[in-house]
Amino acid sequence: MGIMCHLGRVYQQARDNPLLALQLAMQPGITGAEAGPYGAPDNAGAGLFVTRSIAKGTGGYFLLLSGRACYRLYRSTQALVEAPLSPDPFADRSDKWEFDAPWEGTVVSLEIRTEQIIQFQDFFASIRDQIPRHVPARRPVRFT
Amino acid sequence: MTVTIEVPPGQKGFAEDKDKAKEVRVTLLLPALQAGDSVILDFAHVTFATQSYVHALIGQALKQYGEAALDRIEFKNCSPQLRSIIDLVVDYSLGGFALRTQ
Numbered sequence: 001m002g003i004m005c006h007l008g009r010v011y012q013q014a015r016d017n018p019l020l021a022l023q024l025a026m027q028p029g030i031t032g033a034e035a036g037p038y039g040a041p042d043n044a045g046a047g048l049f050v051t052r053s054i055a056k057g058t059g060g061y062f063l064l065l066s067g068r069a070c071y072r073l074y075r076s077t078q079a080l081v082e083a084p085l086s087p088d089p090f091a092d093r094s095d096k097w098e099f100d101a102p103w104e105g106t107v108v109s110l111e112i113r114t115e116q117i118i119q120f121q122d123f124f125a126s127i128r129d130q131i132p133r134h135v136p137a138r139r140p141v142r143f144t
Numbered sequence: 145m146t147v148t149i150e151v152p153p154g155q156k157g158f159a160e161d162k163d164k165a166k167e168v169r170v171t172l173l174l175p176a177l178q179a180g181d182s183v184i185l186d187f188a189h190v191t192f193a194t195q196s197y198v199h200a201l202i203g204q205a206l207k208q209y210g211e212a213a214l215d216r217i218e219f220k221n222c223s224p225q226l227r228s229i230i231d232l233v234v235d236y237s238l239g240g241f242a243l244r245t246q
Contacts (some may be wrong), residue, residue: 029241038207039237043168044199046236124228131232133239139211141234142218143227144184 003066003106006032007139018069019096026064026071026089027053028131051110053085053127056092060111070097075111084128148184151201157191158177165200177205177216188221198233206237 003025008015008034014024024030031045048064052073055062064075074093086092117123149172152164159165176183185202187193193201206213219230 027235036229039205041169041207042162042200042203044195044203044233044236045241046195046199046232050195050232104209121224121228124225124232128228128232131236131239133235138234138238139214140231141214141227143222143230144220 002102002104003032003064004069005067008032010034018067018143019071019098021068022064022066022071022096023088023090023118025066027087046107049087049131050127051108052089053130055110056085056112057123058111058116059111061109062111063107063109065103065109066106067101068102070099071095085127087132145179146182146184147172149173149176150186150188151187151190151193153191154193157189159190159193159197162196162200165197169201169204173201173205174208177213178211179188182216182218184218184220186220187226190226191223192225193216195229195232196230197225199237202230202233203237206234211238 004014004018004021007021007024007030011021011024011030014021026048027045028049029045031043033040033043033045051061056073056076059076059078061075064071071088071089073089076093090096099132114135147234149168151159151168153159154161154164155189173183173185179218205217209216219227222230
């Protein structure tokens with residue numbers, strides 16, 4: 001189906017703008033899944049943001065190609081704590097292309113430099129802490 | 145009453161099949177909460193799960209019952225990696241994303 005077509009069902013502005021569709025798709029909370037009374041239970045719109053964050057946080061690259069548009073995040077030379085994540089992928093150092101001939105589908109390619117992750121929980125927590133939230137405070141989760 | 149739900153592990157303990165998570169949500173988790181029960185989600189056989197899987201499992205319950213869901217759902221036998229993923233899903237399910245929507 002492709003990202004532009006999928007997101008275009010919910011975000012009208014993405015229907016005729018392939019690069020905008022990619023830009024939206026990589027932001028947290030943006031999903032083409034239709035929401036019910038309790039949100040979209042099967043899709044959060046977080047996956048591409050999280051994977052992009054993991055790639056950037058380890059200094060790897062991230063590429064997203066769909067239809068006529070392509071985005072490539074540059075490798076970061078800084079650790080995650082020194083190179084804050086941007087919810088807007090176009091605010092990060094990156095290339096964007098728009099092609100004449102479309103790729104009929106979607107490609108995600110990323111590099112995760114696992115040797116850069118000393119402690120997964122701490123690394124993931126630093127990603128979680130940078131997600132922009134409406135209400136940050138909540139009760140603790142009961143793990144037993 | 146407390147209902148214990150064993151979370152299916154998937155291949156080699158890696159839970160990533162959203163359809164399986166949805167099945168647990170629809171057939172076990174939501175009915176138990178609807179009935180006023182507390183729930184133990186037992187991840188004993190799950191080594192790791194994707195964010196998508198955890199979202200499909202608990203996202204709707206968190207949206208539907210809000211923070212009160214955290215008083216009624218207990219997460220048992222979670223690896224540190226799983227805890228990170230669950231914390232993430234709880235965070236955005238209850239806090240939302242502070243971004244433009246349309």
